[in-house]
Amino acid sequence: AQSVTQLDSHVSVSEGTPVLLRCNYSSSYSPSLFWYVQHPNKGLQLLLKYTSAATLVKGINGFEAEFKKSETSFHLTKPSAHMSDAAEYFCVVSVVMTRFQKLVFGTGTRLLVSP
Amino acid sequence: EAQVTQNPRYLITVTGKKLTVTCSQNMNHEYMSWYRQDPGLGLRQIYYSMNVEVTDKGDVPEGYKVSRKEKRNFPLILESPSPNQTSLYFCASKSPRVDTQYFGPGTRLTVL
Numbered sequence: 001a002q003s004v005t006q007l008d009s010h011v012s013v014s015e016g017t018p019v020l021l022r023c024n025y026s027s028s029y030s031p032s033l034f035w036y037v038q039h040p041n042k043g044l045q046l047l048l049k050y051t052s053a054a055t056l057v058k059g060i061n062g063f064e065a066e067f068k069k070s071e072t073s074f075h076l077t078k079p080s081a082h083m084s085d086a087a088e089y090f091c092v093v094s095v096v097m098t099r100f101q102k103l104v105f106g107t108g109t110r111l112l113v114s115p
Numbered sequence: 116e117a118q119v120t121q122n123p124r125y126l127i128t129v130t131g132k133k134l135t136v137t138c139s140q141n142m143n144h145e146y147m148s149w150y151r152q153d154p155g156l157g158l159r160q161i162y163y164s165m166n167v168e169v170t171d172k173g174d175v176p177e178g179y180k181v182s183r184k185e186k187r188n189f190p191l192i193l194e195s196p197s198p199n200q201t202s203l204y205f206c207a208s209k210s211p212r213v214d215t216q217y218f219g220p221g222t223r224l225t226v227l
Contacts, residue, residue, distance in 0.1 A: 044205065094214060
């Protein structure tokens with residue numbers, strides 16, 4: 001069965017330092033993977049998605065993620081954190097079942113950014 | 116503007132009092148879905164619909180009903196809410212031709 005595991009429930013960084021949010025996936029098929037961000041009291045916004053075109057995926061706000069099949073990982077990175085990056089981040093795998101797509105969410109990683 | 120809207124955004128109710136959370140999208144999407152978000156559990160799918168009059172259960176459907184009489188609307192119905200349905204609810208929609216789901220702003224429900 002398809003699933004994702006977010007390895008850290010909380011990550012704390014200082015403004016200007018790199019961000020790494022870790023995600024491992026399990027999938028019987030070639031997966032589609034996504035990262036969504038949820039700012040406090042806001043809805044979910046798509047950061048980036050991997051759909052087999054390129055292993056390094058660039059998203060919005062300077063984030064990127066690298067698909068590594070050998071490690072079954074899809075970690076999210078950003079070279080320099082900004083205060084506005086403080087939010088909860090979800091790694092998501094798409095499960096294709098017959099004619100529809102189901103999203104399976106990780107449990108989320110809360111990113112804290114200190115001045 | 117392409118969007119998914121939900122109403123109400125916040126609701127406090129009591130056990131057993133029927134309620135409906137509405138969801139509407141203006142992108143002509145065939146596929147719509149409801150999720151609930153609970154701390155430490157991420158989002159879990161409640162029900163989904165592939166098109167008008169076509170609905171099916173997700174992972175946590177107990178205590179919920181849905182209907183899809185029009186393409187743009189996908190209401191979530193709680194016939195007899197209980198405190199364990201206190202949660203943050205998201206509606207989403209997508210076209211079958213693309214991977215990306217579009218999410219509504221969320222409805223925070225508290226059942227006392």
